[in-house]
Amino acid sequence: MLDFFKKKTEETPLSETAVETPRDFTNSIGMEFLYIDGGEFTMGRNPQYNEGGDVESPAHSVKLSGFWISKYPVTQEQYFKLTRVNPSYFKNDKVEEESSRRHPVEQVSWFDAKAFVELLNRYEGKTRFYALPTESQWEYAVKAGGNTRFTFGDSEAMLDDYAIYEYSSNGRTAVVDSKTPNRLGIYGLLGNVWEWCEDDFFANYNNAPSDGSPRIGGAEGESFKVRRGGSYKTGYLCLRSAFRGYSRPDLTANDIGFRLVINGDPLK
Numbered sequence: 001m002l003d004f005f006k007k008k009t010e011e012t013p014l015s016e017t018a019v020e021t022p023r024d025f026t027n028s029i030g031m032e033f034l035y036i037d038g039g040e041f042t043m044g045r046n047p048q049y050n051e052g053g054d055v056e057s058p059a060h061s062v063k064l065s066g067f068w069i070s071k072y073p074v075t076q077e078q079y080f081k082l083t084r085v086n087p088s089y090f091k092n093d094k095v096e097e098e099s100s101r102r103h104p105v106e107q108v109s110w111f112d113a114k115a116f117v118e119l120l121n122r123y124e125g126k127t128r129f130y131a132l133p134t135e136s137q138w139e140y141a142v143k144a145g146g147n148t149r150f151t152f153g154d155s156e157a158m159l160d161d162y163a164i165y166e167y168s169s170n171g172r173t174a175v176v177d178s179k180t181p182n183r184l185g186i187y188g189l190l191g192n193v194w195e196w197c198e199d200d201f202f203a204n205y206n207n208a209p210s211d212g213s214p215r216i217g218g219a220e221g222e223s224f225k226v227r228r229g230g231s232y233k234t235g236y237l238c239l240r241s242a243f244r245g246y247s248r249p250d251l252t253a254n255d256i257g258f259r260l261v262i263n264g265d266p267l268k
Contacts, residue, residue: 024071025266028124029081031070033262034185036141038066043139044205045242046147049154054204056242062136064212068262069133069141072176072187073195074116077101079108082119087112089254090173102175104193104257110225110249113196113258120260133261134214135199135244138228142189142241144182149240151182151189156236163191163239169232173255190239193257194227201226201246224248231255 023035044059045052080086087107091100108116113132120130133141142151149155152162159165162182164174173192181187189195198214201224208215224246230238233255237243247256 023267025068025262027120027266029078029120031074031078031260032072033068033070033260033266035068036066036184038064039140039145040064041140041143041145042147043136043208043242046149049149051237051240052242055244056205058205060205060208060210062140062210062212064136064140067137068266069137069186070259070261071181071185073104073193073257073259075101075176076103076105079105079116082116082123087252095172097175102177103173104176104188106173106193106254106257107252108196108257109252110196110247112252116258117260126264129262129264129266130260131263132196132198132258134212135197135226135228136209136212137261138195138197139241140212141184141186142182142229144184147241151241152180159190159236159239163230163236164188164232165191165230165239166233166235171232173232188259189229191230191234192232193229193255194231194245194253195229196256196258197226197228199226200224201244227256 025033040061040063042059043062045056047059076086076088076091088103088105089107090103095103117130117132121127144151150159152158160168161180163179177187179187182189200216202215227245227247230243238245
């Protein structure tokens with residue numbers, strides 16, 4: 001496969017880079033995954049823009065192996081199929097749609113998301129196959145081979161096409177495919193619901209892994225977990241590719257959900 005994640009020069013616009021359609025896979029409960037080629041990218045704030053501060057610094061190079069990422073955030077239907085519960089606030093009469101099944105599941109803590117991962121692995125007879133994305137995997141997917149402010153480019157003028165956020169949400173979540181996907185075909189990376197990552201939260205990237213692995217442990221990282229992507233409640237600055245949110249792992253809120261990655265080959 002072509003490695004469309006090789007570093008691009010500053011002079012190469014994102015829109016002109018080659019894109020190959022990733023492979024796809026659908027699992028036993030209907031979750032769709034896309035394969036993302038491995039490669040190297042710059043993680044953290046782009047110094048071209050005066051935003052982000054220390055929490056997104058220092059910008060550093062990360063080299064990842066290829067992985068699979070779910071095309072959408074985990075939906076209420078998928079979560080219910082496995083757990084037989086739906087903790088979401090925005091369901092049934094709280095949304096306009098006849099059915100809330102295609103809305104993202106929310107009001108799940110990091111612990112809940114991890115329990116779902118473990119249950120799915122057991123259900124399909126796997127070991128450490130499904131996982132929450134690491135913070136670097138998540139940012140790698142959203143940057144999609146570039147280093148732009150948003151997954152589609154630099155201008156917030158296009159956000160209404162890509163994101164469910166404070167100016168386009170009507171104060172609630174929306175179906176997971178209601179906006180335009182990024183150029184890799186991944187939906188919902190911006191807004192709708194925050195997405196839990198595997199990593200502990202640290203106040204900067206000093207000593208962060210350079211191989212795509214999660215950053216875990218240490219006194220600073222014990223209390224909070226990373227969440228990414230913004231939500232239907234947030235302003236546009238939270239939707240930037242490098243923006244980092246964090247919460248206690250036991251927090252539940254109606255604007256926090258998750259998506260999964262596969263760190264193996266489901267086609268074997």
